[in-house]
Amino acid sequence: MGKDTPCMGTAKQRISKLVRRAQLRHVDHVITAGQRTSDYARKLGFSSDQITEGVYAWDEQLFRDVAAGRGTDASVYNPKNTPPGPNSFLFVGRYVPEKGMADLLDAYARYRRTVADPWPLTCCGTGPLAGQLRQAERVQDRGFQAPDAIPAIMRQSEGFIFPSTYEPWGVAFAEAMGAGLPAISTDACGAARDLILHNQNGQIIPPSNPDALLQGMLWLHHHPDRASLGREASHQAQRFTTAKWAERWHKVFTDLLENRSPVSKQ
Known part of the structure; x- marks a missing residue:
């Protein structure tokens, strides 16, 4: 079964x-x-x-090249040493309440008021809350993206945000960590306990808690060695x-x- x-x-x-x-x-x-x-x-x-x-499982052939390009996957040699794109937070999922969209927009708005150089927030998905995303400042709604388009978007990102209030597991979450992205996830996500080592490759926060989500964003924004977080994220995802x-x-x-x-x- x-x-x-x-x-x-x-x-x-x-x-x-x-x-x-x-x-x-x-x-x-x-x-x-x-x-x-x-x-x-x-x-x-x-x-x-x-x-x-x-x-x-997540498709390592599709996403591992992203980690290699970011220099976070020690198991793959990348002769071009392609640098990552501009710093950005990334969310991939349906735009529905149980994905924690209200908490995400609340925390992100406060994050922007807190730091002098805020990162943009990129969202990929569809759903009834799309209109709220499009009204938020510096939130880019990329809409539905085919799986083979997601790696390029992850290449332009610095961290993955997964604020769900209910999530049996989370394949997109595993893909992001396999691609070398540190993750901020609620403990309502089943994969959080399997993939995140708290403060080593991301953070696990309580669900329905915009304050904790804000602190997670600030932690990642100011972290002095995000490359090491990304390497550990990619390493932890290998089991899946x-x-x-x-x-x-x-x-x-x-x-x-x-x-x-x-x-x-x-």
Whole structure:
């Protein structure tokens, strides 16, 4: 079974263990999105040896070149040593309330009033809150962008902002960190616990807290060594590449087939 629902401790999740007991007995193994989903799987009765983390992956071939160009991916040699573009914050996702858009615009407006040389904020996505983005000062709405266009935009960015109030995991988040972007994310994002080492490659902040988001922006803006943050971001994302994803699923299937008892003929 593949699963991305994080453990939230709700009554619905507690009841689910009872309602789905008969179905869950037929599940031999669970591949979860990450730590928070694994916590939920254990509450459903699965043991640790029945759980493997990594149901999602990011395309390292598409995004690793960005890290190499920024000089943040030590595993890839880039002879051109292409410098990064202008400093900018980046958000990629749907323009909907659960993505924390109101908090993002609030914090960004205050950030601009706080520093003498504020970075612009680039947003890629679509949704009902697009009009609010277009009205905000120095916020660039790039609209929907195809996956192969995102790396070039990340090359022009210095940090990734993920202010969601609910996010099972966050593939765009993993792509950004794989591309060498430090990230400011709420702990409502499932991938935050898997990818961010607090103050080493980004920051984890509470959801629905524009003050904390502002402080995260200021921390990244004034950080003396953003290149080291980017290197650590890229390093932490390697566990969720497509190559690792394929190895993970292959191992799970192979182990299950080897360990399953033959069905006796009736």
